[in-house]
Amino acid sequence: MAGTALTACSKAEEKTATAAGGDAVKVGVLQSLSGTMAISEVTVKNASMLAIDEINAAGGVLGKQIEAVVEDGASDPAIFAQKATKLVESDKVATVFGGWTSASRKAMLPVFEKSKNLLWYPVQFEGNECSPNIMYSGAQPNQQALPAYDWAKSKGYKTFFLVGSDYVYPRTANLILAKHITADGLKVAGEEYQALGGTEFSGVIAKIKAAKPDLIFNTLNGDSNVAFFKQMAAAGMSPDKIPVMSFSIGEQEAKAMGPELVKGSYAAWNYFQTLENPENAKFIAAYKAKFGADAVMTDPMIHGYLDVYAWKAAVEKAGDFDPAKVRAAAVAMDPIPSPLGPVKFATNNSLTQTGYIGEADAAGQFKILWTSTAPIAPDPYDPVAFPGKTCVIG
Structure with a gap:
């Protein structure tokens, strides 16, 4: 499939080399680079890597360069759980960006709740879930x-x-x-x-x-x-x-x-690539320059990209890489610019965004x-299908 060719990135890019002699902060980037979901997930990984490269070129986060540890979930929820465990426990990453299917997210959830780390999940999903250890930037139902x-x-x-x-x-x-x-x-x-x-x-x-x-x-x-x-x-x-x-x-x-x-x-x-705003035009140009003039943009790619920038902004607001402090800062931030337009995380860890x-x-x-006439506030629990259920994180 088309996604297979995109996996042929250099090992140097995958590791995101840090500035010589500079301190680094490790983050995980975990997507399916093989299997049935690679057609969709490889480009989300690419978008996250683009954001990391841009942030590093601009000086990093709290004076540290970001070192990305990239792993392949291989379109298998069990492997996503294994790789998430490796990233958190062995690599000691500050946070993880990744996942696509809800099966992969459900498999990773216990890892992040046990470790108290933070997963930034970039894809639309079915709702009916509310965890303090996941930032849900993809659409709720x-x-x-x-x-x-x-x-x-x-x-x-x-x-x-x-x-x-x-x-x-x-x-x-x-x-x-x-x-x-x-x-x-x-x-x-x-x-x-x-x-x-x-x-x-x-x-x-x-x-x-x-x-x-x-x-x-x-x-x-x-x-x-x-x-x-x-x-x-x-x-x-x-x-x-x-x-x-x-x-x-x-x-x-x-x-x-x-x-x-x-x-x-x-x-x-x-999000659609045809959206007209300066941030989207900038992202499209930067992505095409790095990954090829014939590349196309998708909603999950944009969310994978903005998640990295949202994490950076939250870290800087918190003045700390601690996941709990970062989460608290993320939901208290003013809207941040993105290719979607200005976006903001609600207190339920989900993104307010236009449909x-x-x-x-x-x-x-x-x-x-x-x-939509205005950005839509996220509601993880549909009142018709799941009456009486609410999401409270605190």
Whole structure:
């Protein structure tokens, strides 16, 4: 896949050499550099490394250069847990940036809660979790999945088919969507799952064809999306025939799959490369200069990048690398500039951010069709699916 070529970074870059004779602070960068999720996660690692390089070039953090210890989670939650343990216990890192699937995050959570260290998690997820040892910069359901549903409802879609990878994020996100669809008197026409990395969708596609939904909500992750969209097209069910709203396909995935496959389909994120602001233009230029002029940007990449800068700002506000002090400083900071625009962590460790819905074009970029009227405050527990549950960290 396209992600494989991106793993061929120099060993010197992976270790992020520190200034000669200067003190250093170690951080972990933990993403899938191999396996089914590499198509998505390699570029998040690259974005985090770009932020580290930029910060080091500007003088580092509290007078120290950042030394990144890069590890491969290999698309396996058990390996993510093993590598997180290594980073915290053996490498003695000050913090860790990484993870994509909720299965990987759930596997790492006990490591960070036991060690009292801090994980910066950059990807949208299903909510229903609230830990003092994770900074959740990716979207909560009320910042991605539910705005997408509300938009679809406003466009007149009434029947929905839910397709996802078989692990916690897709199942919980679809539970939330189904609760809202049912509460609104609309119809869930079907719900099907495929193992993460699975490539056989003939049975799922036959059920979609029989159900004739108005729209498919797609929570497949990784390169399963390639097989799904190819087989849908081969069955005469391309996005112009049955609209698809995806929550894990961005510009990188569209490029790797072939933009024609996803042309006309929809995606909901908190960032698209087509956003126009000075910080985004600066990031795009810097990333392309480092990783190639044909590189594309995605929402998780931006969150991986801004997480490093948010950690730096919080460390400097706290005057300390201690994870508890950094977390307290992070949720007390004023908004910080980013390619998303100014963003701020709420007291529940999640990011307040704007929601967007885009339509994929023939080049694999997204035309923005809808923007939330204001940044959306994060709510980890959807009140319809999980009534009475709240997130309090303190």
